[in-house]
Amino acid sequence: MFIDEAQIWVKAGDGGNGCVGFRREKYIPKGGPDGGDGGRGGNVYFQAIENLDTLMDFTGKHHWRAENGRPGSGSNKHGANGKDLVINVPPGTLIYDADLNLLLKDLNEVGMKVCICRSGRGGKGNKAFATPVNQAPRYAEPGKKGQERNIKLELRLIADVGLVGMPNAGKSTLISRCSAARPKIADYPFTTTEPVLGIVELSDFRRFVMADIPGLIEGAHKGAGLGFEFLRHIERTRIIVHILDIMPADGSDPAGNYKVIRHELKQYSKALAQKQEVIVANKIDLDPDYKIVKELKKKLKKEIRQISAVTGEGINELVELLWHKVKQLKG
Ligand SMILES: Nc1nc2c(ncn2[C@@H]2O[C@H](COP(=O)(O)OP(=O)(O)OP(=O)(O)O)[C@@H](O)[C@H]2O)c(=O)[nH]1
Numbered sequence: 309m310f311i312d313e314a315q316i317w318v319k320a321g322d323g324g325n326g327c328v329g330f331r332r333e334k335y336i337p338k339g340g341p342d343g344g345d346g347g348r349g350g351n352v353y354f355q356a357i358e359n360l361d362t363l364m365d366f367t368g369k370h371h372w373r374a375e376n377g378r379p380g381s382g383s384n385k386h387g388a389n390g391k392d393l394v395i396n397v398p399p400g401t402l403i404y405d406a407d408l409n410l411l412l413k414d415l416n417e418v419g420m421k422v423c424i425c426r427s428g429r430g431g432k433g434n435k436a437f438a439t440p441v442n443q444a445p446r447y448a449e450p451g452k453k454g455q456e457r458n459i460k461l462e463l464r465l466i467a468d469v470g471l472v473g474m475p476n477a478g479k480s481t482l483i484s485r486c487s488a489a490r491p492k493i494a495d496y497p498f499t500t501t502e503p504v505l506g507i508v509e510l511s512d513f514r515r516f517v518m519a520d521i522p523g524l525i526e527g528a529h530k531g532a533g534l535g536f537e538f539l540r541h542i543e544r545t546r547i548i549v550h551i552l553d554i555m556p557a558d559g560s561d562p563a564g565n566y567k568v569i570r571h572e573l574k575q576y577s578k579a580l581a582q583k584q585e586v587i588v589a590n591k592i593d594l595d596p597d598y599k600i601v602k603e604l605k606k607k608l609k610k611e612i613r614q615i616s617a618v619t620g621e622g623i624n625e626l627v628e629l630l631w632h633k634v635k636q637l638k639g
């Protein structure tokens with residue numbers, strides 16, 4: 309299950325109350341007020357950290373509070389400050405005030421941190437209120453309340469791996485094979501009309517995010533087809549997986565198709581064209597003696613992985629490879 313939205317309640321710590329106290333010691337009559345100040349409460353921060361990619365942590369826990377400050381005590385003892393609460397979220401999390409429906413912060417980079425609720429100040433002890441006319445005040449200040457807020461978290465996933473290729477190459481079939489995403493699959497071009505994200509889960513809690521976008525065709529940069537504008541999603545990924553149909557229904561040459569797509573990627577942006585690419589020959593089940601794939605490798609002179617998104621052949625290997633590459637690039 310993948311959750312990309314969560315609503316929680318957060319509260320900063322209240323300040324500790326000030327203390328009413330008087331110095332009482334043997335041989336020191338009327339020692340005077342000595343009530344200490346209360347400590348301040350803890351603030352609530354949100355912080356974007358690496359290695360988190362869902363808002364799953366928030367499904368079971370809706371109330372998050374920072375520690376309250378401790379009250380002051382006698383002998384001018386200051387109460388301890390409450391500990392701050394730092395709530396970790398994945399990078400790409402938008403933080404909204406749920407009541408005002410107001411965007412407070414976009415934590416789009418690892419390491420970004422923002423204070424969302426300010427703590428209450430501690431109250432002053434009675435010592436602070438001593439004046440020449442009232443040298444023994446029996447009054448101390450209560451601590452201030454910490455801020456509280458209803459927060460809505462929204463995670464905009466940034467894909468690690470983007471699938472590109474011609475319509476019908478099998479991009480959606482692949483993503484539905486290796487993630488919980490269920491885009492429409494059909495044997496006609498432009499089945500996919502909107503980008504789809506899926507989380508690919510491997511053993512030992514390893515995972516990465518894959519994006520499926522509509523297919524690209526020749527002339528895409530001049531407005532042909534659908535896929536071109538969606539390349540902006542792919543531009544932010546770390547790796548491109550270029551899916552090649554080894555037996556296109558229109559009888560076109562897979563090697564030629566590869567070059568067509570490469571040309572379109574270059575037209576989109578230099579950054580996209582320079583991105584690391586894994587070339588994948590799909591529908592290997594239609595090429596039992598690997599004749600077509602061998603020829604394709606010879607023609608393109610590049611490393612090509614072979615899979616069948618339908619039978620599952622080669623998919624585990626591909627997913628492992630992608631995970632390792634993503635990990636390397638993430639550092
Ligand atoms: N034989 C065979 N057919 C496949 C394989 N992978 C996909 N197909 C078929 O190819 C057709 C197109 O698959 P899709 O996954 O919809 O292709 P797509 O690349 O997402 O296409 P668009 O969304 O139109 O860009 C479907 O009929 C799939 O069943 C495969 O490995 N072997």
Ligand SMILES: [Mg+2]
Pocket residue numbers: 479480481491492493499500520521522523
């Ligand atoms: Mg599709």
